[in-house]
Amino acid sequence: MARLEKTVFFPPKVTPETEAFWNGCREHKLLVPVCRHCGKTYWPAGKFCPDCLSEDTGWKEASGKGTLYSYVVFEQAFHPSLTEKLPYVVATVDLEEGVRLVTNVTDCELEEVRCGMPVTVDWADGEQYTHPVFVPVKE
Amino acid sequence: MDLSDLKNKIAIVGVGYTPQGKVPGRTVSSFHVEATRNAIEDAGISKEDVDALFLYRYFAPSSYDYDTTGFTVTEALGITPSVVSQEHQCTRGWLYHAVSLLMTGLAKYVVISFADNSRSSRRAFVNELSNGEATNDLAAFGDLSTVAKYAMQGRRAMELYGSGPEVWKEISIAQRNWALLNPIAGMYGKPLDEAGYYAARKVVDPFRLLDATPTTDGGRAVVLTTAERAKSLKQKPVYIRGIGSNHHMVLASKISVEDGENSAASIASKKAFKMAGITLKDIDALQLYDCFTYTVEATLRDYGFFRLGESKEFLTKERLGPGGELPVNTSGGMLSEAYFMGMTPLSEAVMQLQGRAGDRQLGVLKGTKEPGIIVVSDNGGVFQSHATLVLSSEV
Numbered sequence: 001m002a003r004l005e006k007t008v009f010f011p012p013k014v015t016p017e018t019e020a021f022w023n024g025c026r027e028h029k030l031l032v033p034v035c036r037h038c039g040k041t042y043w044p045a046g047k048f049c050p051d052c053l054s055e056d057t058g059w060k061e062a063s064g065k066g067t068l069y070s071y072v073v074f075e076q077a078f079h080p081s082l083t084e085k086l087p088y089v090v091a092t093v094d095l096e097e098g099v100r101l102v103t104n105v106t107d108c109e110l111e112e113v114r115c116g117m118p119v120t121v122d123w124a125d126g127e128q129y130t131h132p133v134f135v136p137v138k139e
Numbered sequence: 140m141d142l143s144d145l146k147n148k149i150a151i152v153g154v155g156y157t158p159q160g161k162v163p164g165r166t167v168s169s170f171h172v173e174a175t176r177n178a179i180e181d182a183g184i185s186k187e188d189v190d191a192l193f194l195y196r197y198f199a200p201s202s203y204d205y206d207t208t209g210f211t212v213t214e215a216l217g218i219t220p221s222v223v224s225q226e227h228q229c230t231r232g233w234l235y236h237a238v239s240l241l242m243t244g245l246a247k248y249v250v251i252s253f254a255d256n257s258r259s260s261r262r263a264f265v266n267e268l269s270n271g272e273a274t275n276d277l278a279a280f281g282d283l284s285t286v287a288k289y290a291m292q293g294r295r296a297m298e299l300y301g302s303g304p305e306v307w308k309e310i311s312i313a314q315r316n317w318a319l320l321n322p323i324a325g326m327y328g329k330p331l332d333e334a335g336y337y338a339a340r341k342v343v344d345p346f347r348l349l350d351a352t353p354t355t356d357g358g359r360a361v362v363l364t365t366a367e368r369a370k371s372l373k374q375k376p377v378y379i380r381g382i383g384s385n386h387h388m389v390l391a392s393k394i395s396v397e398d399g400e401n402s403a404a405s406i407a408s409k410k411a412f413k414m415a416g417i418t419l420k421d422i423d424a425l426q427l428y429d430c431f432t433y434t435v436e437a438t439l440r441d442y443g444f445f446r447l448g449e450s451k452e453f454l455t456k457e458r459l460g461p462g463g464e465l466p467v468n469t470s471g472g473m474l475s476e477a478y479f480m481g482m483t484p485l486s487e488a489v490m491q492l493q494g495r496a497g498d499r500q501l502g503v504l505k506g507t508k509e510p511g512i513i514v515v516s517d518n519g520g521v522f523q524s525h526a527t528l529v530l531s532s533e534v
Contacts, residue, residue: 007281009278009279009280009281010268010271010272010273010278010279010281011273011279012273012275012276012278012279013272013273013274013275013276013278014276018276043390043393044390069295069395070291070292070294070295070298071291071294072287072290072291072294072343072344072345072346073341073343073344074281074287074343074344075340075341075342075343075344076340076341076342076343078263078265078283078284079265079268079271079283082281082283085281087344088281090280090281090282090287090291092291092392100392100393101392102276102277102280102282102390102392103280104280104281114298115294115295115298115299116298116299129279131279131280
């Protein structure tokens with residue numbers, strides 16, 4: 001059994017289009033881009049809506065609830081600093097709001113992780129950045 | 140779009156190889172020059188005939204190499220072509236560029252060349268970090284390497300649709316069996332059985348080391364021209380009977396196993412098969428882009444050979460391997476021959492259709508038939524970009 005703990009990796013490269021997302025994470029708010037013109041959420045963040053190309057876009061706070069689309073378990077460190085963090089899980093989560101995020105699954109046993117499982121957001125706080133992780137919803 | 144007017148109008152007329160595998164002390168440029176020189180010699184043209192040069196893609200230089208671009212390679216080749224181009228990343232349009240240039244007459248001979256020295260320079264295929272700094276937002280989650288993105292798709296197929304190591308080992312072993320017939324293959328002389336596959340360490344679970352292509356030093360090039368000009372050249376022409384391409388420019392994480400007819404591979408292959416006027420049963424062999432074992436599964440599924448959930452029944456080493464009814468990756472592919480990206484499957488298809496494939500030659504090897512039509516795939520990103528080529532030995 002391997003317990004999956006919250007861990008911090010590398011500070012993301014932030015652009016003018018992703019700054020609001022990462023600032024939201026610091027306040028433990030999961031923000032997703034939304035088009036005020038057509039009402040659709042989208043990902044990745046961008047100044048223009050990729051559907052109707054309107055620039056009347058902004059952010060909405062997501063519920064944090066979602067479904068695990070898929071996941072992988074890193075058994076190899078692709079950077080020397082990651083060796084001590086193995087094994088860790090990188091996953092994709094479909095949010096209720098209709099976008100799919102790359103994230104980590106934490107606060108459970110590795111053996112519990114399954115495609116299709118309901119998950120909810122939690123936060124991994126680091127000194128330089130905070131990132132969203134997802135934890136299984138207990139029945 | 141009806142491309143049938145282009146059917147069999149363009150031919151591949153030469154293939155250039157270099158030493159491959161572990162070849163230390165070589166620049167990328169030197170492999171481009173060697174592969175191109177050998178391809179134009181193979182075609183029976185002179186270097187001055189080459190008026191368009193495409194480098195298959197760009198790689199960041201290793202610690203002991205300069206930046207290599209189309210311009211530096213033309214200089215090293217001592218040529219002054221009209222068109223020089225290079226794909227920057229994994230989405231590749233050179234096939235369309237080449238056909239367009241040749242059909243319009245803007246170029247008479249096009250060379251496509253791939254070269255890399257990643258094996259000796261030990262360059263990792265990790266794009267999310269540069270000198271320890273993140274290049275996008277994925278490093279914030281520890282999501283490093285291309286293998287992880289493909290393994291994400293493989294996991295979904297495994298947990299919901301009956302795929303997994305039991306299927307991938309069949310692909311791995313089938314291609315290894317082909318490589319045992321190919322003296323230049325990296326895995327020549329190294330037989331693989333089930334125990335050997337399962338003994339390979341996990342890299343990014345569910346993928347083992349043997350699910351991923353090893354890196355290679357070396358180069359590979361081809362020459363293309365019009366079918367008309369091809370008639371007077373040295374080799375038997377191999378005709379482009381159909382082409383199709385599609386680019387899903389979305390994040391790797393947004394690709395779904397369930398994309399089905401909306402997948403880039405499905406869209407690209409339908410275009411190519413329509414132009415060629417063929418169906419799946421007309422295909423004698425496939426040379427598929429196999430960066431990972433699962434890529435072969437996904438490509439054959441999205442091409443329509445079997446449905447989601449049927450991979451375990453369909454993908455057997457007997458069917459795909461030497462003597463099987465559906466030969467796939469007869470050089471050993473990238474997994475067991477060499478990783479020249481889309482040039483590995485393309486060059487092998489040409490050699491097979493020209494009858495130059497040695498001990499693994501279809502139609503000579505026991506239990507095989509002489510191929511008339513071979514389908515080639517090129518895949519970029521993480522199933523985001525796909526090209527299908529239908530090659531034919533006859534017009």
